[in-house]
Amino acid sequence: MQTLETKDPTQHAANIGNGLQELIDHLRQDIKRVDEPKAQALFETSAEVLKGLQQAFAHYEKKSEEVWQRR
Secondary structure (H helix, E strand, C coil): CCCCCCCCHHHHHHHHHHHHHHHHHHHHHHHHHCCCHHHHHHHHHHHHHHHHHHHHHHHHHHCCCHHHHCC
């Protein structure tokens, strides 16, 4: 994730979304690196939760949900 100087919230949302993707990718890679099923389940569940959060940021960025279009 980068430190942005802009005040544009959509750019910050995109930046956070990218950081979430990096974390999601890291979690999914770690699933293959560990043998403990409970840890694998934790990492997969965490990746799925973060994917949902990433989608929320993307919807905000694109104003694709009604709630983000209201003033």
